[in-house]
Amino acid sequence: MRNLIISAMSIMLLLSACNSGKNNDQSAQEQINKKELLAQAQxxxxQLPAVAVNETNPITDAKVKLGKLLYFDKRLSKNNTISCNSCHNLATYGVDNKPVSPGDKGENGKRNSPTVFNAALHFTQFWDGRAKDVEEQAGGPILNPVEMAMPEEKVVLKRISDDSKYVALFKQAFPESKIPVTYVNLQKAIGAFERTLITPSKFDKFLNGDSTALAENEIKGLHTFVKTGCISCHIGPAVGGSMYQKFGLFGDYSALTKSPLMDEGRFGLTKNAADKYMFKVPGLRNIEKTGPYFHDGSVSNLSEAVKIMGKLELNKDLSDAEVADITTFLGTLTADIDPKLAEEPKL
Ligand code: HEC
Ligand code: HEC
Known part of the structure; x- marks a missing residue:
């Protein structure tokens, strides 16, 4: 990953050297060398892997089946009102399309629900990276007072143990565990399920060497995405999710997003001044479907979000044509997701 970041940074340097920072109107006539662009994109x-591997939590059918049941189970919330799927609806690309989400008591949280699709590939979880992987992450919302609001782990485990079908499924999923129904095993089961939520799109066909997988205007959009410098941060198979960056390298983000409150990102966690306004660079897979955008869902229109990114992160005033090109490319990251995946499983 470090190599990847270094190579992206050197490309950035090259780009800024040839491109004095001004938008150039000749870009429309520019000849795009498809072969070169493909090699660069690769x-x-x-390409997305089939699943996101974690050596300490191998994916098995029994774990994935159990994890999916837990993911949909409202009994994991205090008043039996919400499940993981309420905020990360698999039928709508793993989000609820709301700026921020109401929890078990109807009270809103402060951050936008990111998609669970491809999240397992990210180097850390949450907008501020406070969980190291999806297994650790899965333990959080159940006990979070404004999310599922369960008072403590014991209460969660009691609800599960009261259902003999769950007890049998935990035994099948964790045959090596003396006590299969534990909070750690619950996290592992949900994590294993999330590790299967990977969504390849036509962009992966292109990356696999099929340069006809993208239409001319989509290739042009990819070229603009690369040339503009979005790739200094949005790289890797998830097109993001591999580093933290300051939101607002070139100005105060709320001036453009009209955010109602200033979230200081990782600073809230580390209290280190260098972490002020640092957020995880989100992945852009399925991005046209996962609005509203940014950590607080403050911007509902994707073109607007792209324009803001240009200004805040690259100090560029992108033209409408450039924004349209990039947005067209981002559309190639949308996958067809099997509707069966989003059907609520029966215990
Ligand atoms: C009330 C709504 C709500 C519920 C219920 C909920 N989440 Fe979330 N989820 C969020 C929000 C909001 C965030 C971002 C919070 C932050 O970054 O501080 C988030 C973050 C995540 C992330 C991190 C993704 C990324 O890109 O960093 C994952 C994975 C996730 N949730 C999975 C789950 C699972 C699994 C459950 C059930 C155990 C669950 N969530 C329940 C709202 C919810
Ligand atoms: C210097 C790093 C950096 C660069 C360059 C950058 N981004 Fe971002 N991008 C981020 C960060 C950090 C966020 C998360 C901001 C937040 O909400 O706190 C983000 C968020 C986004 C989002 C919203 C994602 C979501 O799930 O809400 C989109 C869309 C996006 N970027 C597209 C782009 C495009 C297009 C470009 C090029 C014009 C670009 N970015 C350049 C760092 C960068």
Whole structure:
């Protein structure tokens, strides 16, 4: 991953050297060398893997089946009102399309629900990276007072143990555990399920070497995405999710997003001044479907979010044509997701 970041940074340097920082109107006439662009894209992004592997939590059918049941189970919330799927609806690309989400008591949280699709590939979880992987993350919302609001682990485990079908499924999923129904095993089961939520799109066909997988205007959009410098942060198979960056390198973000409150990102966690306004660079897979955008859902329109990114992160005033090109490319990251995946499983 470090190599990837270094190569992206050197490309950035090259780009800024040839491109004095001004938008150039000749870009429309520019000849795009498809072969070169493909090779460059293969270096920057990589195809999605079939699943996101974690050596300490191998994916098995029994774990995934159990994890999916838990993911949909409202009994994991205090008043039996919400499940993981309420905020990360698998039928709507793993989000609820709301700026912020109401929890078990109807009270809103402060941050936008990111998608669970491809999240397992990110180097950390949450907008501020406070959980190291999806297994650790899965333990959080159940006990979070404004999310599922369960008072403590014991209460969660009691509800599960009261259902003999769950007890049998935990035994099948964790045959090596003396006591299969534990909070850690619950996290592992949900994590294993999330590790299967990977969504390849036509962009992966392109990365696999099929340069006809993208239409001319989509290739042009990819070219603009690369040339503009979005790739200094949005790289890797998830097109993001591999580093933290300051939101607002070139100005105060709320001036453009009209955010109602200033979230200081990782600073809230580390209290280190260098972490002020640092957020995880989100992945852009399925981005046209996962609005509203940014950590607080403050911007509902994707073109607007792209324009803001240009200004805040690259100090560029992108033209409407450039924004349209980039947005067209982002559309190639939308996958067809099997509707069966989003059907609520029966215990
Ligand atoms: C009330 C709504 C709500 C519920 C219920 C909920 N989440 Fe979330 N989820 C969020 C919000 C909001 C965030 C971002 C919070 C932050 O970054 O501080 C988040 C973050 C995540 C992330 C991190 C993704 C990324 O890109 O960093 C994952 C994975 C996730 N949730 C999975 C789950 C699972 C699994 C459950 C059930 C155990 C669950 N969530 C329940 C709202 C919810
Ligand atoms: C210097 C790093 C950096 C660069 C360059 C950058 N981004 Fe971002 N991008 C981020 C960060 C950090 C966020 C999360 C901001 C937040 O909400 O706190 C983000 C968020 C986004 C989002 C919203 C994602 C979501 O799930 O809400 C989109 C869309 C996006 N970027 C597109 C782009 C495009 C297009 C470009 C090029 C014009 C670009 N970015 C350049 C760092 C960067």
């Amino acid at each position: 270096g920057l992004f990589q």
